Amino acid sequence: MRILMVEDAKDLAEGVITHLARSGIVCDLATTIDEARDFRAVQRYDAMLLDINLPDGSGLGLLRELRAAADRTPVLMLTALSDIDDRVTALDQGADDYLSKPFDQRELEARLRALVRREADRKEEQxxxxxxxxxxxxxxxxxxxxxxxxxxxxxxxxxxxxxxxxxxxxxxxxxxxxxxxxxxxxxxxxxxxxxxxxxxxxxxxxxxxxxxxxxxxxxxxxx
Incomplete structure (x- = not known):
């Protein structure tokens, strides 16, 4: 599995990348929306971890771009915001799941695997x-x-x-x-x-x- 993490908090991102690597999941890190676009231009991903608050804009904007282009890559939103309105907005705009910071690395991995399995099930069983x-x-x-x-x-x-x-x-x-x-x-x-x-x-x-x-x-x- 290969995923893209769009997150500007490098300490958090490095912890996630290290944990996922132990489970055989390759994780690339983009710290801005523009970097994420560059990564996606040359690589296909099984899922995305997408922060809402980024240096060059809102992750929701990138999410809208993906869905407007009929891109169904599973997206798990990450944010420090805990307001229910933010969760509802992210899900309404096409996010597949939502996880508030701080989070347990094991839960993050489990949710990622669940999203990728769900997408695979949509396509074919074998x-x-x-x-x-x-x-x-x-x-x-x-x-x-x-x-x-x-x-x-x-x-x-x-x-x-x-x-x-x-x-x-x-x-x-x-x-x-x-x-x-x-x-x-x-x-x-x-x-x-x-x-x-x-x-x-x-x-x-x-x-x-x-x-x-x-x-x-x-x-x-x-x-």
């Missing part, structure tokens, strides 16, 4: 590719009826590949789905390691990940 059955809801997979043992990054990689089965995805695009902008110490070639691990787990099943040299990777069935 994706099938031959003997491979993938459940987006909890990023679990079975192959020939046997549960696959996947690490969180293997599951994230499989999620991207199977949602775009038949398409060739570049190494950079796959990397962006697994790592945040701050993971500068992790090279894009790390993708090759996870591809190799998935291939080993698919061995003999008829499911394969092919390499199109210089372009990227594609998941499909043996010819």
């Amino acid at each position: 994706i099938t590719l031959g003997p491979l059955v993938y459940a987006p809801k909890d990023r679990s997979a079975q192959i020939a009826g046997r549960q696959m043992d996947l690490t969180r990054r293997e599951a994230a990689l499989l999620d991207m590949l199977i949602r775009h089965q038949g398409q060739v995805l570049s190494k950079t695009r796959l990397y962006d789905s697994l790592y945040g902008f701050d993971d500068a110490d992790v090279g894009v070639n790390a993708i090759e390691l996870y591809i190799a691990r998935l291939r080993k787990k698919f061995a003999g099943s008829g499911v394969q990940i092919t390499t199109q040299r210089g372009v990227g990777y594609r998941i499909g069935l043996d010819d």
Whole structure:
């Protein structure tokens, strides 16, 4: 899962990012609305954490932009304001949930996961590719009826590949789905390691990940 946090309180944001990283959730941080727009221009997110009071305006304005563009990315609003009117306004304008500061990190993570599951449920319950059955809801997979043992990054990689089965995805695009902008110490070639691990787990099943040299990777069935 990859989310965007739009929050100018850096101490708070760093605590959230650290907590989510332990659970395998990549979190990018934008401290202004303009930064958030820049992030979204180059990256797709599974959900957003959006503060109301930001240096260059109200997070509600960005929320309205998203919904006016028919963007259904789940949005969890964050604010220090506790007035019921602020909650009602945020929800009326398209927010999916609302959490007042200060909050418990565990509750924040649970609400995020609930929003992403809800969105996944709207789309589909499972994706099938031959003997491979993938459940987006909890990023679990079975192959020939046997549960696959996947690490969180293997599951994230499989999620991207199977949602775009038949398409060739570049190494950079796959990397962006697994790592945040701050993971500068992790090279894009790390993708090759996870591809190799998935291939080993698919061995003999008829499911394969092919390499199109210089372009990227594609998941499909043996010819």
